[in-house]
């Protein structure tokens with residue numbers, strides 16, 4: 436059993452939003468994803484780090500989730516800034532059940548045990564480009580910090596592997612509140628997505644304090660899930 440992560444699948448199988456307009460790396464990206472996932476077995480777990488589907492409504496995301504369900508392994512999904520279909524945990528779980536989707540779980544104020552002593556934690560996170568320095572922004576940050584801490588607490592004594600959509604370190608920017616939680620909870624790894632095209636050059640891949648940071652945006656890893664553990 437191995438743990439993988441990939442972000443930004445940006446699927447639109449229920450509508451028809453061509454992704455190759457975003458650059459040559461996105462040409463045939465659904466086929467590339469199928470090939471990338473062929474390295475996994477049904478014993479493996481892959482965390483999808485946000486921006487999973489372009490659908491606006493949950494019902495419109497059904498085709499995308501059926502595609503994800505057919506990929507090998509268990510998939511754990513968290514929210515990205517483009518996941519407009521995202522709703523309450525209860526509604527999303529009911530939707531998956533209604534559509535017969537059995538290999539997808541939702542990471543939302545919770546954690547999943549992995550193996551003997553690891554845990555999968557995470558939330559959307561927060562990114563500097565959402566910050567306008569207003570009271571509203573502060574509320575957004577505080578809410579994400581609370582969600583991340585709820586997830587870390589749910590992991591108990593297990594070693595914590597964190598998955599976010601927004602990178603907490605990027606170029607000259609960092610999110611001190613999130614990095615402080617990593618320090619406090621001894622987070623081993625943080626995998627995140629969101630960055631595309633030219634922004635990928637500014638991704639931080641490496642250790643910050645005792646946490647290993649990895650950028651797993653789909654187009655940055657040629658749509659092959661990145662092995663984490």
Ligand SMILES: [Fe+2]
Nearest residue numbers: 443486629630
């Ligand atoms: Fe994205």
Ligand SMILES: [Fe+2]
Nearest residue numbers: 486515516629
């Ligand atoms: Fe994003």
